[in-house]
Amino acid sequence: MQNSILLTGATGFVGGAILNRLHHEKKHSVVAVIRGDSHLQMQNVPTVRIGTFDSDTQWKENLVGSDVIIHSAARVHVMNDTEANPLAAFRKVNVEGTLNLARQAAASGVRRFIFISSIKVNGEGTTLGTAYNADDAPAPVDPYGISKMEAEQGLRKLAEETTMEVVIIRPVLVYGPGVKANFLSMMRWLNKGIPLPFGAIYNSRSLVALDNLVDLVLTCINHPAAANQTFLVSDGEDLSTTELLSKMANALHKPARLIPVPCWVLQGGAALLGKNGLSQRLCGSLRVDITKTRNLLGWTPPVSVDEALAATALHFQEHQ
Template sequence: MRVLVTGSSGFVGSRLLKVLANKKSIEVLAAARRESFDHPVSVRVLKECELSPSMDWAPHLSGVDVIVHAAARVHVMNDEAPDPLAAFRAVNVQGTMKLAEQAASAGVRRFVFLSSIKVNGEGTTKGSAYSADSLPAPSDPYGISKMEAEQALRALAERTGMEVVIIRPVLVYGPGVKANFLKMMQWLDKGVPLPFGAIRNSRSLVALDNLVDLVVTCMEHPAAANQTFMVSDGDDLSTSELLRRLAHALGKPARLLPVPGWILKAAASLIGKNDLSRRLCGSLQVDISKTRDVLGWTPPISVDTALKDTALHFQESRKR
């Protein structure tokens, strides 16, 4: 089987390449913008592959059976584009559909699309959860662009017969994670007191290896065709519990101060950090029962094992 992976130099794509490279039955093609990045020697790199409406993918699609589309213009906290929605649409909708339409014309059998939980919205009430059948309610340009790409891909599948599988990940963490998760590890590693000891929210997360395992499952499972799946570790955590488990993985004490959540939210509002406050204090849960039932899939890595792997990589990288 020949598989093309886009976004192959990214956090998810690079890990997927390593997993696929160990499967003798799979020939792996990696589409990347950068001319050089760390990848298995058996992987053939397709250079200067830009996810844009003008990109011609046809020369790269001969004999490709499956595409895993992980490339995207990603969500950023402070987008400086003059028209963020137009910028997201150009890449995540128009660029995606240029690839998908040419893939269908080339006879690609299945298109696995990494979408986002932001298609569903920004949060849930504690104890409730987004499911694959929940109505989409994106509230930012990134989420809107991902929803529109999903809709266009489903229409393409109906029109051409190319199978489309949509996966909506929650926050992904693992060795090499960046952004807020990395900041949390840095704070804990330094022993910084953190004001999250009284936060009793509930958030779904997904370990990198769990997400990659589901992607590999969706590449071939017959029942995955034209389905949408939620993915998580299946073990939702409060921010305070996550910090305690992560501190334990780092071999550090968790110095958590019991500051009431309403005070944190008010302080965040004063300094224009409502989005960060929502991530740290709000709930966002997903229901993966459809993923379990339809695919017979269970997250292979536990939260504590994944946190230990993440912490170990963090500690080793600091020694280099």
């Protein structure tokens, strides 16, 4: 079934990839929502420009004829937030802005609202041998995770009160061509051949390739079993930090110079430098179980970790 889709966050890492796939497949018509003075890289895509994204944003005219909303816009998690009240700042966009759009969408007859949430709703990490499930009780820790949880709660309530279906997708760390932040730093270190003290980390972490996340989002546009469900998404292949760095070095065609420093040493050093969050991401585990996603939707990640890392490495090297 062809749908008319309104996509928010169309210039972001995830939203841009969703837009690219929708535009090139031409199975659905799509209108891209962009903010401020942002510009789309691709041409011939209808756009809607908004100034702010909060409880006062007026969407009515832009929702006419829309069947599905894919909502990827958000105030994203930042490492060193300078806001005096980070939770209030996250709530303004991620909760109030999301629910304002969703209420107007329901009132306009939108059939389905797909919300890109975060694994941070589940929590910050798992113990070895355990994994988060989609239906676990939420346990967010930071303001970003709390705001995403509150948005989810509001959306579920709206789905109960209206005919609009809600689909919630919680990705783990997303990587792919054009990835930024810590993943980009990791590639730069490996590409330069810098020795890294990460050769003895025996944790287990789930990741999701950008192409796999996009494929799941598009699957949820029409799949009848997706209605009013929450899904976790990953590549289905969990890696230790050491394994990830080794695979990434191989994709870059560089030697992995990984020194086997015990995790307790790394954690101690990070604590002295006030970098406990970084040591948690390097040494801690965070696994998700995507059995529900696979079984309910009949979905399998179409891209392997090695394929996704190769594409990520190639883009990185071409844009050095």
